Structure formats: C-alpha cells, structure tokens
Amino acid sequence: MPVTAAETFTPIARYAARLHAIAGGTHHVASPLGAWLLLALCGAAGHDVEEALGVDADDALAFAADLLGTPHDAVLSAAAVWTRARADALLRRLPAAVETGDLPGQDRLDAWAREHTLGLIESFPLQVPPTAVVVLATALATKVSWGMPFDVVPGSTLGGPFGARLANALRTPEGHGHRQFVASSARAGDLVVHTARAREGLAVTSVAAAPDVPAADVLAAAYEVAGGTAVARSLFDLPLGDGPLWTISERHAPVTAASGREERCAAILPAWEARSEIDLGHPDLGFPAGARAIAELLGLTEYDYEARQSAVARYTRVGFEAAAVSAMFTTTGFTMPREGLVRTAELRFGHPYAVVAVASGGGPWDGVPVFSAWVANPSGSAG
Missing domain, CATH: 3.30.497.10 (Antithrombin, subunit I, domain 2)
Known part of the structure; x- marks a missing residue:
C-alpha cells in the first residue's frame, strides 16, 4: 500500500x-x-x-x-x-x-x-x-491569494523589535479566512498561532514563542501546529494584561455561547x-x-x-x-566531501517567528508541508 x-x-x-x-x-x-x-x-x-x-x-x-x-x-x-x-x-x-x-x-x-x-x-x-x-x-x-486580505495598521502595534522599526503591519480582518489562537508546546512553551487560508488550497501558519526560545524549538512547534498536534489554550486560563506575545482584556458584551463565555482573537503580523x-x-x-x-x-x-x-x-x-x-x-572527479556549516486577545508577532505552508484540498498533497521559514527581518511594506 x-x-x-x-x-x-x-x-x-x-x-x-x-x-x-x-x-x-x-x-x-x-x-x-x-x-x-x-x-x-x-x-x-x-x-x-x-x-x-x-x-x-x-x-x-x-x-x-x-x-x-x-x-x-x-x-x-x-x-x-x-x-x-x-x-x-x-x-x-x-x-x-x-x-x-x-x-x-x-x-x-x-x-x-x-x-x-x-x-x-x-x-x-x-x-x-x-x-x-x-x-x-x-x-x-x-x-x-488570501480568501480575505489583511487590514493594514501602524507597525507600532506589533510591539517588540519589529514594531519599533516598521511603518506598517498586517492585522486579521473580521470574518472567515483567518484563524488565530494561543497554543502550548512541550518544546517551545506558550505560542501564538495564526493561519491564513488561500483560495487555491494552501494554509500558511505563523507561530511565535517567547523571545528567548531558540529558533529550532519554534520551528519544531510550528510543524506541530501544522500537523495538528499542538494543544490550544483557553484565554480564560491566561492572565489578563500585557505579555510578550499578547494583550488579554475582558469586558461584558452579548455572547452566543451557552456557557456565557466567548473567546475572540485577532493577530498582528509583519509582511x-x-x-x-x-x-x-x-x-x-x-x-x-x-x-x-x-x-x-x-x-x-x-x-x-x-x-x-x-x-x-x-x-x-x-x-x-x-x-x-x-x-x-x-x-567523475574526486575530492573529499566538504563539511557544511555546522479571552479577547491581540496576538503580536513582534519578534522572530516561524512559518509553515501546508497544502490542502484532498489527494496525495492534502496535509503536506511545502515551505517553511524563520522570519527575522520583516518588510516595512505591507504589499
């Protein structure tokens, strides 16, 4: 088989x-x-x-x-x-x-x-x-192309070193086509996650961890998220206020959930x-x-x-x-092989983070990771 x-x-x-x-x-x-x-x-x-x-x-x-x-x-x-x-x-x-x-x-x-x-x-x-x-x-x-394009916001809303030097950033719009949440990984700790879905059948997932987590661990966590094995966290299990990855606030407002509690997230990323x-x-x-x-x-x-x-x-x-x-x-020549060089949350990707792009739509490509990246030098233009 x-x-x-x-x-x-x-x-x-x-x-x-x-x-x-x-x-x-x-x-x-x-x-x-x-x-x-x-x-x-x-x-x-x-x-x-x-x-x-x-x-x-x-x-x-x-x-x-x-x-x-x-x-x-x-x-x-x-x-x-x-x-x-x-x-x-x-x-x-x-x-x-x-x-x-x-x-x-x-x-x-x-x-x-x-x-x-x-x-x-x-x-x-x-x-x-x-x-x-x-x-x-x-x-x-x-x-x-994204099913729903991002909104453009001031770069300062990113926070962190990226926010200090970028004129613009991308913010998820209201509606379908974007998914964002907080997750946890045994290797990288708490994570903020954003997935944008393209009309053509590609999901591009961005994952950031605390600034001191090594790139290798964040990339591994990104593949965990893309593979569906990372654990999502409830915003009600996290403290209110500012952190290196999010700001969580709480207010009274109409909700549709039977529990009377609703979680909403938006994500801000650099181009x-x-x-x-x-x-x-x-x-x-x-x-x-x-x-x-x-x-x-x-x-x-x-x-x-x-x-x-x-x-x-x-x-x-x-x-x-x-x-x-x-x-x-x-x-046909021979030389010795060379060694290589060895609640409501605003989720901010304000420092280096990982990205994995996964194909979807059925067939042998469904769920296959195609590209991945470590984003440490974002663009100042939103494109």
Whole structure:
C-alpha cells in the first residue's frame, strides 16, 4: 500500500528540523519538501538515504511519484534527472512524472528553474561543470491569494523589535479566512498561532514563542501546529494584561455561547520576504549517501558531488508566493566531501517567528508541508 501524506508528515518535519538547523537562526526560507523529494529521487539508486528520509526508500519514491504525478491547484511541482552517461539502471527506477534526457547546458537549466517556479527563481542553484554525469532537480512553487486580505495598521502595534522599526503591519480582518489562537508546546512553551487560508488550497501558519526560545524549538512547534498536534489554550486560563506575545482584556458584551463565555482573537503580523541559498551537502541531509549510491550504480570509482537549494518567499496583505529549486550533480572527479556549516486577545508577532505552508484540498498533497521559514527581518511594506 502506498505511503500517505499523514505517514510522511513526521519524517518531512524531522528533515525540516535538520535543514533549518543548517540554515541557522538568521532570516531565511526553505522548502524541506523540495530537498526531501530530491533525496527520494536519489533513493532510486539505492537505500543508503533511508536514515535521512525517515522512511523506506521505495516508499519515499512512491510518495514522490504520487505528488509529482498529481497536479495541485496551489502548488506547481516538477522534477528532472539529466544524464551525460549511460544511466539506464537509474532512469528506469524513476517515477513517470520525472523529466529525463541528456544533460542540458547552463542556460537551459536556468530556463528550467524559471519555467517551473513561475519566474520566482531566476537561475539554477548550481553551476554544473563539464565533468558532471548526472544532474537531479526538483522545483516547487506557489502564488496564492488570501480568501480575505489583511487590514493594514501602524507597525507600532506589533510591539517588540519589529514594531519599533516598521511603518506598517498586517492585522486579521473580521470574518472567515483567518484563524488565530494561543497554543502550548512541550518544546517551545506558550505560542501564538495564526493561519491564513488561500483560495487555491494552501494554509500558511505563523507561530511565535517567547523571545528567548531558540529558533529550532519554534520551528519544531510550528510543524506541530501544522500537523495538528499542538494543544490550544483557553484565554480564560491566561492572565489578563500585557505579555510578550499578547494583550488579554475582558469586558461584558452579548455572547452566543451557552456557557456565557466567548473567546475572540485577532493577530498582528509583519509582511516579509526572503531569498535563501542553502548548501545541502551536510551529512545530516543525506546527499553524501545519495551521491555515493548514484556513483556506485553508475560504476564510478571516483566522483564528486554538490547539492544546493535556492528558495524565495513573499508574505503580503493580499497573498503568499514562494518557490524553491533543489539540485544535485555527480561528477567523475574526486575530492573529499566538504563539511557544511555546522479571552479577547491581540496576538503580536513582534519578534522572530516561524512559518509553515501546508497544502490542502484532498489527494496525495492534502496535509503536506511545502515551505517553511524563520522570519527575522520583516518588510516595512505591507504589499
């Protein structure tokens, strides 16, 4: 039986933790799913990558085939494997949706990146050398509009370091299309959570914890929230007044709940955009093992490899756009592998926080986390 989105959520979340740890606590965006799918393609050459994938290599490849072969309204996806040497043993194990062919020149690789990311990624992440014998790539992209756009408010309402330097911020409007609440996580403590839903079928969740909580713990909590395992808290269990994440007040007003108590939240967030280049060569991400498996399958006794991801994202008053191209090449040269660089509440995202974008709408994409980010340098423009 094919592996499902629910069964792969935890392995992809664990992979995301490794990828974001390598990117560090600075402002960045990434597609752990894009890198994970690239590694799944490496699994066509052997099972050396299973520890990093977190699932059986054949199951990962089958899940990749489901995603790549099933179009999603909000997420454009593509994958390719190009070769300069005879590689039938690798090619015949790939999903049917994977583009294959002779290794193109750099201009064509750049054009492939633009074509499959709605123009958001302008060039291929790698400069492919003449000695390359295999190039693998995945691309993911989205451009979506919120079901209900944000309102624009003064940046000072954010509070924290963001509020001190931004002219404008985004506030959730009245009505449907936005969900915000307070939650708790064993790893990150109390959280403020906001989810904006796009018309096309993408939910983008922002999660902030106390300012002193490490980025890795907040990102892990964001994946818990996106996966539905974080615990929501009642505003009536929290103290009134100001805190680092919220202001809670209480008043008498008409309510519809039979209990006579009603909870309402609004969220204030910054607009933001990010562009990142991430080296995927760290051993924790599995590509050293993937390159070795490909080299062995092709009979290369000496080889080198490089793996990298380019990612961009923009979060504005009216919508969200993001794209990532993940790529790896294997060459016939050999060098030693390099180590990578190792009640009524107003919820304020006034300091660095995490974001996870999850696909919805049924089929194999339903519930799959596609992009995630650490927002530490928001935009002063609401877009």
